[in-house]
Amino acid sequence: MTGEHERTYAAHLGGLRSEPWDEGTSAVLDTVEQHVQACPQCGVEIRTDHRFVAWCAACDWNVNPGQPEPPTGRLEVLRHRLARQHGETLLAEVTTDGTLRPRRDAVGVLALALALAVHGTTAALLVGGLLLVVLGWGSALPLLGALSLLVAWSLRPRFARLPEDEPVLRRADAPELFALVDEIAGTMGTTGVHAVSITAEYNASVSTYGLRRRRLLSIGLGLWETLTAEQRIALLGHELGHYANGDTRHGLIIGNALRSLDTWRYLLSPVEHPTLVEAALNALYLLPRSAVTGVLMTLDHLSLRATQRGEYLADTFAARCGSTEAAVGMMDRLLVADSAAATLLRESNSRQTRRAGAPTGSEAWSGLWERLAAHMDSIPESEHERQRRCSALRGHSVDSTHPPTHLRRARLLTAAALPAAVTMDTARSTALRAELKETRDEVARRVMDGR
Template sequence: MRSTTEQTVQPCPQCGTEIRTDRRFTTWCSACDWNVDPVEPDERPGRVERMRRGIAHRYGERLLAEMTGGESRRPRRDVAGVLACTVALCVHGVTVALLLAGVLLVTLGWGGALPVLGAFLLGLAWLLRPRFGRLPDDAPVLHRADAPRLFALIDEVAACAPTSGVHAVAVTAEVNASVSTYGIGQRRLLTLGLGLWEITAPQERVALLGHELGHFAHGDTRHGVIIANALHSLNSWRYLVAPIRNPSGLEVILNALYLLPFLAVQGVMMLLDQLTLRAAQRAEYLADASSATAASTEAAVALQDRLLVYGSAETFLLRESNARQVRDRAKRDEPEQGLWDRLAAYVESIPESEYERRRRVGALRGHSVDSTHPPTHLRRACLLAGPAEPAAVRVDAEAVAAITAELADARRVVARRVLRG
């Protein structure tokens, strides 16, 4: 049970109901929702992000109804997906055209300004080139020989998706986890954020692995090589032709010249979003289903609840880092073994009232925070709508201890980096 040692009691100023809450968190009323969401957004989203959120809102409830209404949960290729790939290939075609034009101008320019123009086009093509990812150089990376028990668990969970495991695991301090690929051969990488791993129970960790590996199984198109790189190229174009803010006289002319290219890039980005956002949200629901299959519905729902307080975990790590900065510098090289235990204890002390408040805030805000993921309350509802899944993969105390030992060096390295800022 979560600690309530810092509980306060006061009447609700709106309806008079007695409020019992933890002084470390927002005081709110569960009876009338007074002060349930007191924080205003830090900044207003741009046009593209507003459009994404609008699309996500339109699809949200409808997609939940489809996922809970007996529709097949297998990944599918629809017309929108085919069109998205076609648009993405056209974007890459522009990059190839720039490359070929640059080569021709440099090799056949016969002096003058043409080779200079060709060199410019080659530089532009290089900037827009597809990226195949690489292993991070700022985080510990584990391979199968470094952590055989962890990789065995990953393989066991992957089989439930079903898919194959990963080739490497990168360990960071993030309160998050993700999967990606690296290299021309598109080898698989799991990025494991200790900020999330350390605050979850063993079965919740299985659920986390099930969700991330589910993205490989269910074909999330926005993370595929073709579309992901097209979005990268479009973002680069958008940066290059974005209007200059507070322009001078000459810059006004440049803005006028940039206007049509900027609108064209913006339009293609919006089209790709329109074609892929629904599939991206569907992929999240399917990944949640893989999570429940591997770890059980109960563990998958518990993981969703943990994700509600990721902001509190991030704040705790920032406080720890700031506190370390003001301590005696002579002690900065001492290993900080207890950071992750302190984080886990702090998250465990968060009262149930704060989890409930976050759930209600998520329902109020909907897709206004993240347009690429369905709101947590909808994902939670989807998991609870079907029959309860038993756990296909269970981890015992021996496995937990073995995996903890394999992560020990990475835990020390990452903790030291967190505390050193």
């Protein structure tokens, strides 16, 4: 969901104060202390919040102080140009396609065919290894067969497991939450999930686990606790939309093909500071390593197109479930993700420097999510606008699974506004909060413990 977290002011975040929290600290820290100065570039008066980067809205002075260096070399320039062209073409396509239904175009078919060829190579190694072991007795062929079987085993498809270091909820643990997920999924013509993991991240995601490909929804409280009820519905709509639109990049076939190619690249990686024999092996591996790298880059590029299109479609689902206004508001929250991360880090560090009389020990986590939400609510609109302009300046990334946030946001705003198909009244919100209380407290303790 937040593959494009904006990180333009990381240096500034490192300088945020890390003083301890008490009940009044949040209000003191989040008080807007405006500084007035003249823009060094155009002279316009600038009013800045001391917690964020000073910049000029009139001429964009200092709008992106962490701007990366422009690409160098013909290959990098070409990759960035192709990424921009692809992004512009995709944006035009999804803007004119009112339905934006999931579909598999020629690029998707080619990606699937390439992934199947990768798995075919693994199957050939498995079958060939077995034949060499069974039929090659009396020669050195069984050793070669055993090596083939070992490589095939390392390339085998992987099936994720439920996280062991995070709270995982089942239907019996959070019936209200699962009922909300089921309602949102039904709105999109798909089914709900089998489990929900709760983390402290400023993020949310969906995945599958186990041989039966059961569905897992991951909710990061760092994000969840800063959203309104409508924005939470939009968030769930976006994530469940990835199931509805059949995203394939992390699926069984293409996802495992990408892992297999990564494994091949590792197995064929050159030895550093080689001996004479190892130098010969490095030279021998050069051609197959280059071929593997080429296939990996090709499959990665082909699958990225479908994944980015899937993000636009998931945005449509978010607007349909929670309303266009809620979906856009959620994206604005994602633009300032680094501020939330810095706040949680500051909270964790403050435990080591807590002032006398402040909560200690097991009480240090109390009110963590409320303080985070208050801080995020206090972020001025000027900082959101700066991040939107930063997103526009960065443009299309060559390897991002998400289109630029400012384009996703603009696309929703230019389309007809959608009302919320799923609503959450006060009683439902209260019930959700009550059944998540124990998990919220557990994750808050983990944050304060630095885990």
